[in-house]
Amino acid sequence: MFKKIPLSYLVILIIITSVITPAQKPGTVGSFKYSDFKKPSYCGSCHKDFYRQWDQAMMSKAYTHHWDEIEYFKLAVPHAEKDEKVAEVREGCNGCHAPISFMAGDVPPPLPEMNSRANESVSCEVCHSITGFTGDTPFNFNYVVDPGKTKYTSRLGDTQSPAHEIKVTELHKSGDFCGICHNEKSPFGIWVKSTHLEWKEGPYAEQGVQCQTCHMPQAELKTAAMGATYMDAKTHLFHGAHDPGKVKGTIELRINPDIVEAEPGEKVKFTIALFNQKTGHKFPTGSVEDRILWMHVEAVDSKGNMYHLPVDLKGFEGEEFTIASDVLAYQDMGIALGIENFEGVQRDGVPFGDRIFRLPYFDPQGRMTMQQWNTASLGVDYRIGPRETKIETCTFNLPDNLPPGELKVTAVLNYQLLVKPVADFLNVPEEESNIMEVNRHSTVVKILD
Numbered sequence: 001m002f003k004k005i006p007l008s009y010l011v012i013l014i015i016i017t018s019v020i021t022p023a024q025k026p027g028t029v030g031s032f033k034y035s036d037f038k039k040p041s042y043c044g045s046c047h048k049d050f051y052r053q054w055d056q057a058m059m060s061k062a063y064t065h066h067w068d069e070i071e072y073f074k075l076a077v078p079h080a081e082k083d084e085k086v087a088e089v090r091e092g093c094n095g096c097h098a099p100i101s102f103m104a105g106d107v108p109p110p111l112p113e114m115n116s117r118a119n120e121s122v123s124c125e126v127c128h129s130i131t132g133f134t135g136d137t138p139f140n141f142n143y144v145v146d147p148g149k150t151k152y153t154s155r156l157g158d159t160q161s162p163a164h165e166i167k168v169t170e171l172h173k174s175g176d177f178c179g180i181c182h183n184e185k186s187p188f189g190i191w192v193k194s195t196h197l198e199w200k201e202g203p204y205a206e207q208g209v210q211c212q213t214c215h216m217p218q219a220e221l222k223t224a225a226m227g228a229t230y231m232d233a234k235t236h237l238f239h240g241a242h243d244p245g246k247v248k249g250t251i252e253l254r255i256n257p258d259i260v261e262a263e264p265g266e267k268v269k270f271t272i273a274l275f276n277q278k279t280g281h282k283f284p285t286g287s288v289e290d291r292i293l294w295m296h297v298e299a300v301d302s303k304g305n306m307y308h309l310p311v312d313l314k315g316f317e318g319e320e321f322t323i324a325s326d327v328l329a330y331q332d333m334g335i336a337l338g339i340e341n342f343e344g345v346q347r348d349g350v351p352f353g354d355r356i357f358r359l360p361y362f363d364p365q366g367r368m369t370m371q372q373w374n375t376a377s378l379g380v381d382y383r384i385g386p387r388e389t390k391i392e393t394c395t396f397n398l399p400d401n402l403p404p405g406e407l408k409v410t411a412v413l414n415y416q417l418l419v420k421p422v423a424d425f426l427n428v429p430e431e432e433s434n435i436m437e438v439n440r441h442s443t444v445v446k447i448l449d
């Protein structure tokens, strides 16, 4: 027999449940409604500067940016529909790129041209509703959220907001917060994005330098139009690889010869030091499968003739992926595009013999891929770590007819967001494959008669 539950117990139970709801819960597919989240323009009516900053950052374009649209709709969705193993990305990409649509169960979301709420991308409400993450490691959009009257952030502030309440979390001032979307595991269990893990293992995390320190730099500013001025207002710049100014100077480059005077026919060895002075993680990081960073070395003699100096090989395993060459890759794009026996496109699209600082991703067949969701293994990690200095050499066998006078040798470090042959093949707007110069340095050798 069941005992009768006294009414007073029930009342207490109801009070308790109404205190812990609206529940903080994992933001999974369909766990919330669109109407649970306010629009960024609403927040922007009072938080004017932050709104403008966010609006110019990639954060507000994570769904609408053209390359994202192409990769999701042309490659990921059709691939997910053809291959059970990667089926989860049909929904999953949106967990980070269109979180509100994901949580509203509107996946795949309408195309960007439909101007739906998916276009809000990573909005104010997404980040300020996050209360934590599930498990020990932030990755794959494992956020726990509580949208509603309360906004979560790192401080209470001096002014009361007429629009909402504030709750302080430790998470918002920690790089762990960013890891929720800046670490990603593929359906094969491979870390295909590990910006937070790279940072965590590097020197910056140890010294208390957070992601926010470099991407939300502190300045004297009002955080709300009618609020107080703070000396350490956390700007919402979120500037990264799409800001040429952020990329510029990331690596300092110095080149020196082993001898300063040489005769034609002699050998001169140039040593290049590449020091990562600027990133808190590796460079490149994040969408490593798309990015290409390479060093080009050229000599110009006293008569203006030009010589391309390929980098000396070091002999480590997998080095062939770090030397630009004439090979094809990315054959697995053929699955989504319905091209049988697709031969692929040029792997690098940069001058042969140049050094590439990269981490190659491989599909289940062992071919190099730029589809991170189809990544079953990784190759050699030859990127430049935070505060790491890489040394490269180029040996120049001086031609017998080299004219006397100054031989000027220049090392240039170049960067593209997307490998050029892939960008051309998929008709991705040029801005995604323009060459950004990270840095350059020159030295001279005197050629004797």
Ligand code: HEC
Pocket (backbone or CB within 6 Å): 038, 042, 043, 044, 045, 046, 047, 124, 125, 128, 151, 152, 153, 155, 156, 157, 158, 159, 160, 161, 162, 163, 164, 166, 223, 224, 226, 227, 228, 229
């Ligand atoms: C009607 C104006 C108004 C609207 C709309 C508004 N806020 Fe605020 N908010 C404020 C004011 C005022 C403060 C207090 C600012 C201060 O500390 O001086 C504040 C504080 C905050 C804080 C705490 C940090 C701080 O500066 O004190 C966060 C986080 C925040 N708002 C997020 C949001 C988000 C997200 C939205 C949209 C869902 C939003 N706000 C909408 C006025 C507004």
Ligand code: HEC
Pocket (backbone or CB within 6 Å): 040, 043, 044, 047, 050, 051, 052, 054, 059, 122, 123, 124, 125, 127, 128, 153, 154, 155, 172, 173, 174, 177, 212, 216, 223, 224, 230, 232, 233, 234, 236
């Ligand atoms: C990608 C996540 C993210 C997005 C998107 C985002 N914020 Fe923030 N915001 C943060 C974090 C994290 C902090 C706290 C940073 C810290 O303490 O280092 C913060 C802090 C704030 C603060 C308090 C600033 C201070 O100095 O204490 C306000 C106000 C705020 N955000 C409003 C907004 C508004 C308005 C938007 C949309 C236009 C927005 N945020 C979008 C992550 C985000």
Ligand code: HEC
Pocket (backbone or CB within 6 Å): 058, 059, 061, 062, 063, 065, 068, 095, 096, 097, 099, 122, 126, 127, 177, 178, 179, 180, 181, 182, 211, 212, 215, 216, 238, 239, 240, 241, 242, 243
């Ligand atoms: C809810 C998921 C989410 C969270 C949380 C998040 N980000 Fe992002 N972030 C994204 C997405 C998605 C993009 C990619 C935009 C695009 O499509 O290029 C992005 C882009 C960026 C970029 C621009 C990269 C570029 O190529 O220019 C920076 C910088 C950045 N995030 C830093 C941060 C920092 C710092 C934090 C923590 C304070 C953070 N993010 C938290 C999802 C998130």
Ligand code: HEC
Pocket (backbone or CB within 6 Å): 175, 178, 179, 182, 195, 196, 197, 199, 200, 204, 209, 210, 211, 212, 213, 214, 215, 239, 240, 241, 242, 246, 247, 250, 278, 279, 280, 281, 282, 283, 284, 285, 286, 287, 291
């Ligand atoms: C010491 C400063 C510093 C710290 C700390 C730092 N970054 Fe960066 N970050 C940079 C610089 C400089 C760049 C531009 C060069 C590049 O693209 O890597 C960058 C680039 C990025 C990009 C763009 C990468 C791409 O190719 O799209 C993202 C995303 C990013 N950072 C996120 C983070 C996150 C998340 C953290 C913390 C886990 C973090 N950063 C910590 C300095 C920093």
Ligand code: HEC
Pocket (backbone or CB within 6 Å): 065, 067, 068, 071, 072, 076, 089, 092, 093, 094, 095, 096, 097, 139, 140, 141, 180, 181, 182, 183, 184, 185, 195, 285, 286, 287, 288, 290, 373, 417
């Ligand atoms: C765990 C979160 C997460 C998931 C899941 C995710 N992304 Fe991203 N994506 C990001 C972040 C963060 C960035 C940008 C920052 C960076 O490059 O480090 C990014 C960058 C990109 C870029 C490059 C944008 C540019 O302008 O260079 C494309 C394209 C992209 N994602 C498409 C996808 C597709 C398609 C899927 C699903 C197969 C997907 N993403 C799944 C977080 C995620």
